[in-house]
Amino acid sequence: MIVLYDLEGRAGGRFSPFCWRAKFALAHKGLAWTEEPVGFTEKDKIAFSGQKLVPVLVDGGTVVTDSWAIAQHLDAAHPGPALFRDEQARAAARFVAHWTDSALHLAMFPLVVADIHANARPEDQAYVRESREKRLGARLEDVQRAARETKVEALRATLEPVRRQLREHPFLAGEGPGYADYCVMGALMWARGVTSFPLLAADDPVAAWRERMLDLFGGLGRRAKAAA
Amino acid sequence: MIVLYDLEGRAGGRFSPFCWRAKFALAHKGLAWTEEPVGFTEKDKIAFSGQKLVPVLVDGGTVVTDSWAIAQHLDAAHPGPALFRDEQARAAARFVAHWTDSALHLAMFPLVVADIHANARPEDQAYVRESREKRLGARLEDVQRAARETKVEALRATLEPVRRQLREHPFLAGEGPGYADYCVMGALMWARGVTSFPLLAADDPVAAWRERMLDLFGGLGRRAKAAA
Numbered sequence: 001m002i003v004l005y006d007l008e009g010r011a012g013g014r015f016s017p018f019c020w021r022a023k024f025a026l027a028h029k030g031l032a033w034t035e036e037p038v039g040f041t042e043k044d045k046i047a048f049s050g051q052k053l054v055p056v057l058v059d060g061g062t063v064v065t066d067s068w069a070i071a072q073h074l075d076a077a078h079p080g081p082a083l084f085r086d087e088q089a090r091a092a093a094r095f096v097a098h099w100t101d102s103a104l105h106l107a108m109f110p111l112v113v114a115d116i117h118a119n120a121r122p123e124d125q126a127y128v129r130e131s132r133e134k135r136l137g138a139r140l141e142d143v144q145r146a147a148r149e150t151k152v153e154a155l156r157a158t159l160e161p162v163r164r165q166l167r168e169h170p171f172l173a174g175e176g177p178g179y180a181d182y183c184v185m186g187a188l189m190w191a192r193g194v195t196s197f198p199l200l201a202a203d204d205p206v207a208a209w210r211e212r213m214l215d216l217f218g219g220l221g222r223r224a225k226a227a228a
Numbered sequence: 229m230i231v232l233y234d235l236e237g238r239a240g241g242r243f244s245p246f247c248w249r250a251k252f253a254l255a256h257k258g259l260a261w262t263e264e265p266v267g268f269t270e271k272d273k274i275a276f277s278g279q280k281l282v283p284v285l286v287d288g289g290t291v292v293t294d295s296w297a298i299a300q301h302l303d304a305a306h307p308g309p310a311l312f313r314d315e316q317a318r319a320a321a322r323f324v325a326h327w328t329d330s331a332l333h334l335a336m337f338p339l340v341v342a343d344i345h346a347n348a349r350p351e352d353q354a355y356v357r358e359s360r361e362k363r364l365g366a367r368l369e370d371v372q373r374a375a376r377e378t379k380v381e382a383l384r385a386t387l388e389p390v391r392r393q394l395r396e397h398p399f400l401a402g403e404g405p406g407y408a409d410y411c412v413m414g415a416l417m418w419a420r421g422v423t424s425f426p427l428l429a430a431d432d433p434v435a436a437w438r439e440r441m442l443d444l445f446g447g448l449g450r451r452a453k454a455a456a
Contacts, residue, residue, distance in 0.1 A: 088313060090400030092320030093392050102388035122290065158332035158403050196360030 001034075002026065005046050005056040006060045008037030011203035013225045015193025017186035020221075021054040021067040021097075023137065027217035029080040062124035067186075068097060071179060083179050093179035095221050096172065100183040103216075106197070108187055110147035115139040115195040119227060146160040148197065155199060166205040170212070177216060185213040185221065196225050229262075230254065231323065231400070233274050233284040241453045242245030242419025244332065245414035249295040250283040250362035252410035257308040268352035285316045295414075296325060299407060301311040306410050311407050324400065324408035327389075332415050336374060336427070338375035342368040343423040347455060348349075349430075387434050394433040405444055413441045413449065 004023065005017035014020075014035075026033050038045050038054050049056045050067050057064040057073065064073045072090075075083045084090035113132055117140050120128045129140060162184055165172050172180040177204050188210050191199055200207040214222040232251065235244035242248075242265075254261050266273050266282050277293050285292040285301065292301045300318075303311045312318035316336045341360055345368050348356045357368060362369050370406040390412055395398050401409040416438050419427055428435040 021358060026262065079397035085316060086313070087402050088406065089315055089320065091393070091397055091400070092324075092408065094396065095400060095408065096320075096323060098392040102392060103331070103386070139364060158331075161323060161326035164326040165319070168322065169319055171325060172319070174315050178316065180320065180323065 001062065002031055003059070005049075005054050006035045006040050007054045007126040008039055008121070009124075009193065010121050011225065012037075012228075013119050013193050015116070015119065015190050016054055017054040017190040018067040018099075019052075020186035020189040021179075021182050022057060024177075024185065024217070025067075025074055025083055025179065026070045027220050028083055028177070028179075028182070029074050029078050030082065030227050031074070031078060039121045041127045050136060059156070068094070089178075093173075096180035099182045099189055103158055104184065104187045105190075107151070110136075110143050110193050111151060111155060111197070111199060112144070112195050113147075114144035114152040115197070115227065119194040142214075152213045153198065156201065156204070159200075159204075163205050163207075166209050171209070177213070181213060188213075189218050189221055189224065191226065192221075192226050214228065229288065230259055231286040232261050232263050233266050233277075233282050233286070234263045234454035235282045236267055236349070237352075237421065238349050240265075240451065241347050241421050241455075243281055243344070243347065243418050243452075245328075245418040246281075246295040247283040247407045248408050248417040249450065251283060253299045253302055253311055253444070253447050254407075256311055256405070256407075256410070257302050257306050259306060259308065260304070265282070267349045269355045272373065296322070302314065308381075315432075317406075321401075321407035321411075328415055331386055332412065333418075335379070335383040336415055337370050338364075339379060339425070339427060339435060340372065340419050340423050341375075341382060342372035343425070343455065347422040347440045371435040380427065384429065384432070386426075387432075390437075391433050394437045399437070409437075409441060413438070416441075417449055418450065420449075420454050421452065 004019070004026065006014055009015060018183045036045070043052045046052065046054060046056045049063050051065050055063065055067055055070060057070045059073065059077060062072050062073065071083050084093060107128070113136070117125055117128045117132065133138055162172065168177065171177045172184060232247070232254065234242055234247045237243060252372065264273070271280045273281070274282060274284045277291050279293050281293065281299060283295055285298045287301065287305060290301065290305070292298050299311050312321060341364070345353055345356045345360065358369055390400065399405045400412060
């Protein structure tokens with residue numbers, strides 16, 4: 001029995017990029033799980049994990065926090081297709097995770113930040129606004145409006161290594177999807193869950209890959225609520 | 229008998245990042261090679277390869293162009309430690325190569341471009357200046373001066389996934405060096421060959437890794453002429 005504590009927004013929306021990494025990793029392993037929704041301010045619900053961030057995985061008697069640690073746990077504790085075939089593959093996927101965290105998320109965040117707020121549960125919105133505005137030093141709507149005028153091309157440029165990889169391979173991990181794909185798709189699921197703003201050009205190979213990723217595992221991603 | 233056609237600058241300097249990828253790949257395989265220096269304008273010397281870019285590898289009767297194709301050739305044609313253990317490892321390394329080409333080189337180029345010109349052979353300098361100034365739309369010295377005032381932090385930020393990886397692993401590829409390391413180190417060898425300007429902070433984990441990389445393969449990188 002596996003339970004994933006998963007960020008939930010307004011009307012059942014699920015858009016945490018790190019929770020999506022965990023869900024794709026679970027699906028990759030062929031595992032079944034149930035989800036326990038956690039609002040932005042429901043820190044008490046995951047206090048048992050000794051920290052404040054989702055995803056939290058409870059696998060029998062084991063509690064695992066952090067999406068990377070969850071992926072390691074799944075490979076160590078369960079049979080099924082390996083997420084990481086060996087140490088080299090693990091290190092290679094880790095680089096893509098670091099790139100996603102430090103480059104892709106950073107390029108995407110200002111473009112969607114007001115829509116994240118708008119898609120939080122009403123009772124979480126004050127917290128989301130205050131914490132993000134403190135970090136940004138500006139109103140969320142102003143940051144997002146300015147970013148959409150000036151930073152879309154920078155996001156698309158940031159995605160250039162993804163694009164080049166997808167011109168040569170169907171997936172970032174090669175012939176089949178792997179953890180590198182789940183990291184980058186986590187970022188796109190984050191956007192998809194909060195905004196219909198076109199971050200990608202329609203003819204971008206990254207957009208075609210996103211469609212393939214939405215179809216994986218019986219449409220795991222596609223079934224998730226997309227922003228109106 | 230393996231011959232590598234390698235970009236040469238002033239006073240024997242070797243600083244093509246793509247040629248460094250090829251040299252590290254040859255060393256990784258435990259192969260011996262000789263180098264045939266090629267100036268920026270000596271396109272005639274590699275005309276036999278049917279294109280105008282170094283590195284060009286001549287391995288017995290086989291001519292291979294493009295650093296990525298050279299690495300593939302070395303694994304296919306020679307025993308010795310694999311550069312790519314399997315298709316997944318190959319795809320993972322390819323992503324890092326694409327990231328290096330499209331993000332790291334781009335962030336580094338304006339910071340070193342006048343020094344590249346200064347370190348070209350005298351007879352190549354007019355070509356280097358004209359071709360680069362046409363691309364940049366400005367004088368090399370102006371581009372470099374402005375970049376050093378405003379773009380050093382952006383380069384260091386671009387290196388953040390490398391830095392995070394190196395906080396957890398001795399090498400980008402994990403416990404030992406691999407093609408991902410050779411790609412990123414190629415970029416740092418490019419800088420090292422043309423400038424003593426401190427692109428990295430002294431306490432940057434990337435700088436400590438650079439030292440380890442310079443020592444690899446009997447000091448292959450360290451023996452190369454560094455800019456004064």
